[in-house]
Amino acid sequence: NEIYLDGLRDVLPRLPVDFKLLEQKAQAAMPASVLSYVQGGCGDEFTQRHNAEAFNHWGLIPRMMVDCSTRDLSIELFGLKLPTPIFLSPVGVLGICTSDGHGDLDVAHACSRTRIPMVASTLSNDLLETIAQNLGDTPGFFQLYTPKDKKLAESLVHRAESAGFKGIVVTLDTWLTGWRPRDLNAANFPQLRGHALQNYFTDPYFRALLAKPPEDDLSAAVMQWAQIFGKVLNWTDLPWLRSLTKLPLILKGICHPDDAKRCIDGGVDGIYLSNHGGRQANGGMAAIDMLPAVVEASGRTPVLFDSGVRHGSDIVKALALGARAVGIGRPYVYGLALDGTDGVVHVLRSLLAEADLLMAVDGFPTLATLREAGVIRL
Numbered sequence: 328n329e330i331y332l333d334g335l336r337d338v339l340p341r342l343p344v345d346f347k348l349l350e351q352k353a354q355a356a357m358p359a360s361v362l363s364y365v366q367g368g369c370g371d372e373f374t375q376r377h378n379a380e381a382f383n384h385w386g387l388i389p390r391m392m393v394d395c396s397t398r399d400l401s402i403e404l405f406g407l408k409l410p411t412p413i414f415l416s417p418v419g420v421l422g423i424c425t426s427d428g429h430g431d432l433d434v435a436h437a438c439s440r441t442r443i444p445m446v447a448s449t450l451s452n453d454l455l456e457t458i459a460q461n462l463g464d465t466p467g468f469f470q471l472y473t474p475k476d477k478k479l480a481e482s483l484v485h486r487a488e489s490a491g492f493k494g495i496v497v498t499l500d501t502w503l504t505g506w507r508p509r510d511l512n513a514a515n516f517p518q519l520r521g522h523a524l525q526n527y528f529t530d531p532y533f534r535a536l537l538a539k540p541p542e543d544d545l546s547a548a549v550m551q552w553a554q555i556f557g558k559v560l561n562w563t564d565l566p567w568l569r570s571l572t573k574l575p576l577i578l579k580g581i582c583h584p585d586d587a588k589r590c591i592d593g594g595v596d597g598i599y600l601s602n603h604g605g606r607q608a609n610g611g612m613a614a615i616d617m618l619p620a621v622v623e624a625s626g627r628t629p630v631l632f633d634s635g636v637r638h639g640s641d642i643v644k645a646l647a648l649g650a651r652a653v654g655i656g657r658p659y660v661y662g663l664a665l666d667g668t669d670g671v672v673h674v675l676r677s678l679l680a681e682a683d684l685l686m687a688v689d690g691f692p693t694l695a696t697l698r699e700a701g702v703i704r705l
């Protein structure tokens with residue numbers, strides 16, 4: 328309504344409200360190396376495209392004569408009451424998307440304005456403690472890339488706990504970097520530029536491993552980091568992962584129902600179905616197509632979902648298929664690159680407005696009614 332009413336006064340939205348135009352605008356505005364980092368994926372990017380396109384073979388069936396004059400999209404997640412069923416997926420190196428290098432804080436401000444949770448990446452440019460502060464009352468989760476050195480993992484998790492994060496998301500699929508031609512062709516490793524390793528460089532345990540502090544010998548610190556990044560995890564590590572924290576533990580990168588079951592047997596609190604937006608492995612299934620089986624295998628354990636969400640209708644379909652909360656990835660990063668905090672807020676509000684309107688016209692006043700109705704495979 329706001330947008331239409333503004334239109335009557337010839338005031339147009341500052342950014343497009345749909346993903347295609349938003350991405351085109353970002354493509355024109357972002358420096359090439361930053362764009363290829365954000366937009367790029369693995370191999371010929373089939374899986375990345377497939378993630379988004381696969382939503383088209385799931386269809387909602389509208390119901391009529393249902394009073395949908397008000398809708399309730401609120402959810403409960405790990406004891407938190409949240410007004411909307413979405414969250415911001417972890418994205419590393421957000422600082423390169425903004426001129427002042429503080430992309431993580433812009434995103435935290437957007438989350439705080441909308442009360443949409445942020446999952447902060449281990450590879451954030453801003454310190455995890457500063458991100459937590461800037462989130463205010465809005466819940467944040469800390470995403471851990473598990474280093475080879477267990478004590479370093481413990482140190483990062485304890486810092487996240489002390490900073491007030493509400494849960495720990497361990498990403499399982501990125502103990503090494505996938506085959507990403509756009510980055511490789513341009514020798515584009517922005518992760519190593521600037522201050523992307525700040526969380527490590529400020530970590531007391533990490534610093535103690537170094538002969539000289541990173542301020543005095545940056546390249547030695549980066550080399551030390553490269554040696555410890557990416558522990559090869561296997562199922563025997565699950566008790567250790569579980570022991571890392573008393574906070575809710577969520578494992579990200581689960582795609583197979585049997586893996587979901589093993590996580591739950593090992594005491595994990597949340598399953599995070601994701602194929603990393605097609606950045607890690609090409610030639611795989613679309614993440615959304617695995618959602619029904621993973622939800623079934625997970626029983627009462629909440630399933631968080633991301634990969635390929637571009638429209639409000641994608642959010643609604645993922646919720647209908649049983650996701651408890653839906654993660655937004657690349658769309659918010661484009662919003663950030665184009666207009667900082669306002670850009671992120673714009674993208675989130677557009678997605679939510681589309682989802683809310685769709686629930687209204689399709690006759691689903693609550694997420695429970697949507698889940699009961701489900702979606703059909705077209």
Ligand code: FNR
Binds near residue numbers: 364416418602636656
């Ligand atoms: C990511 N993703 C990611 N995941 C993670 O666990 N830690 C991280 O640091 C990052 N970094 C990252 C950078 C960029 C530029 C992108 C696009 C993605 C994956 C992210 O959390 C999410 O799974 C995907 O973004 C979902 O795919 P779509 O919807 O963005 O295509």
